[in-house]
Amino acid sequence: MKNILDTGIKVIKNVDSYEFGLDSIFNINKIVEKKIASLDLSKRVVVFVDEYFKNSEIISVFDKYEIVFVSTKIEPTTDGVDLIMQELKSFSRDKPSVIIGFGGGITMDTAKACANLFNNNGPSEKFQGWDLIENPGVYKIGIPTISGTGAEATRTCVLTNKSSGLKLGMNSDHTVFDYVIMDPNLLKTVPKSQFFFTGMDAYIHCLELLEGSYRNPVGDAFSKQTISLCREVFNSSDMFSHASREKIMVASFLGGSSIAMSYVGIVHPFSAGLGVVLGIHHCEANCIVMNAMEEFYPKYFKEFHELAKKQGVNIRKGIASSLSESDYDALYNSTIIHEKPLFNALGTDFRKILTRDKVKQIFKKM
Numbered sequence: 441m442k443n444i445l446d447t448g449i450k451v452i453k454n455v456d457s458y459e460f461g462l463d464s465i466f467n468i469n470k471i472v473e474k475k476i477a478s479l480d481l482s483k484r485v486v487v488f489v490d491e492y493f494k495n496s497e498i499i500s501v502f503d504k505y506e507i508v509f510v511s512t513k514i515e516p517t518t519d520g521v522d523l524i525m526q527e528l529k530s531f532s533r534d535k536p537s538v539i540i541g542f543g544g545g546i547t548m549d550t551a552k553a554c555a556n557l558f559n560n561n562g563p564s565e566k567f568q569g570w571d572l573i574e575n576p577g578v579y580k581i582g583i584p585t586i587s588g589t590g591a592e593a594t595r596t597c598v599l600t601n602k603s604s605g606l607k608l609g610m611n612s613d614h615t616v617f618d619y620v621i622m623d624p625n626l627l628k629t630v631p632k633s634q635f636f637f638t639g640m641d642a643y644i645h646c647l648e649l650l651e652g653s654y655r656n657p658v659g660d661a662f663s664k665q666t667i668s669l670c671r672e673v674f675n676s677s678d679m680f681s682h683a684s685r686e687k688i689m690v691a692s693f694l695g696g697s698s699i700a701m702s703y704v705g706i707v708h709p710f711s712a713g714l715g716v717v718l719g720i721h722h723c724e725a726n727c728i729v730m731n732a733m734e735e736f737y738p739k740y741f742k743e744f745h746e747l748a749k750k751q752g753v754n755i756r757k758g759i760a761s762s763l764s765e766s767d768y769d770a771l772y773n774s775t776i777i778h779e780k781p782l783f784n785a786l787g788t789d790f791r792k793i794l795t796r797d798k799v800k801q802i803f804k805k806m
């Protein structure tokens with residue numbers, strides 16, 4: 441019998457090249473020029489920039505390129521990405537030779553999705569799933585400005601499909617960035633709570649992997665190191681110190697690399713429910729779900745709260761404590777739909793454990 445967890449991925453595709461270091465952002469022009477000069481390619485370069493940087497001096501490094509500011513009010517949707525593609529195609533008939541994503545997970549995922557869609561005809565929802573992208577996308581460079589999701593390293597770009605209620609990425613080798621620049625200076629301006637929420641995504645990905653049944657020795661090693669780095673950062677007195685910014689950037693990259701070989705567990709399906717139904721952003725939603733994970737991940741539940749306390753970060757409570765029954769139905773449906781991670785965490789009987797009533801009780805604890 442085919443195991444539900446078997447995606448058929450036996451060979452892991454990682455980022456082709458990456459560099460790490462202070463001021464490495466200033467190498468971007470060299471990398472782009474080298475790429476464009478290497479073939480007779482169009483000179484069009486599109487940079488997706490997190491809107492936070494609209495008035496920031498740093499984006500003068502992209503002066504020569506076409507900039508698309510990405511709003512981070514809501515997380516990427518299939519409709520939103522299709523709209524951006526329509527605008528990019530109507531702006532110029534030239535296909536870009538290089539696409540850059542400069543920002544957090546929202547911006548990097550938008551860049552990854554569009555890079556795929558230039559060489560694979562949409563709509564984007566066609567590619568939500570595993571290995572549905574046929575042609576390699578446009579050459580793409582990821583530059584994280586906040587760390588934790590690992591979007592710079594993974595083979596996915598997460599999109600919410602409002603009509604199907606599915607929060608699922610384009611999982612494909614073609615979604616992996618060709619080049620990544622990690623410059624710890626870029627993290628200096630991240631607000632404190634957001635730094636914690638996003639950083640903890642790396643910790644949560646890896647605890648879910650280590651507590652799951654679908655394991656891989658390489659994934660385990662990456663995960664253990666990720667958790668250890670997160671502990672150092674969030675136990676330190678200054679999570680914004682140079683050393684901490686370096687560590688969280690590495691943790692994010694390793695955490696993203698580890699999750700490519702396995703699955704998450706219980707936190708992410710519940711977090712997706714909060715995202716789809718209540719519009720709560722991924723990383724904060726994960727932290728809210730951790731409030732209700734004592735039964736499933738007791739050791740990490742305790743540690744998570746100690747780390748939040750150490751950093752003086754408040755995790756919202758009561759967010760799903762008194763909703764309508766139709767909201768609980770919607771939350772149940774958008775949680776239980778994530779069968780691979782739930783199977784990974786709870787086995788074949790996950791539906792018997794996570795009954796509709798049990799799921800409601802768990803949401804009420806948040």
Ligand code: NAD
Pocket residue numbers: 490491492512515516543544545546547549585586587588589590591592594595596597598626627628629630631634638641696721722723
């Ligand atoms: P984000 O893109 O959601 O941004 C969070 C906030 O931080 C925004 O307000 C943004 O403007 C701000 N910000 C980013 N960098 C900043 C900086 N240097 N200074 C000041 N403010 C800054 O960040 P995220 O938490 O990294 O990403 C969440 C997204 O990532 C979700 O859409 C989630 O689904 C996705 N995700 C993707 C993967 C993947 O493998 N592709 C994995 C996990 C999560």
Ligand code: ZN
Pocket residue numbers: 589641645708722726
């Ligand atoms: Zn995550």
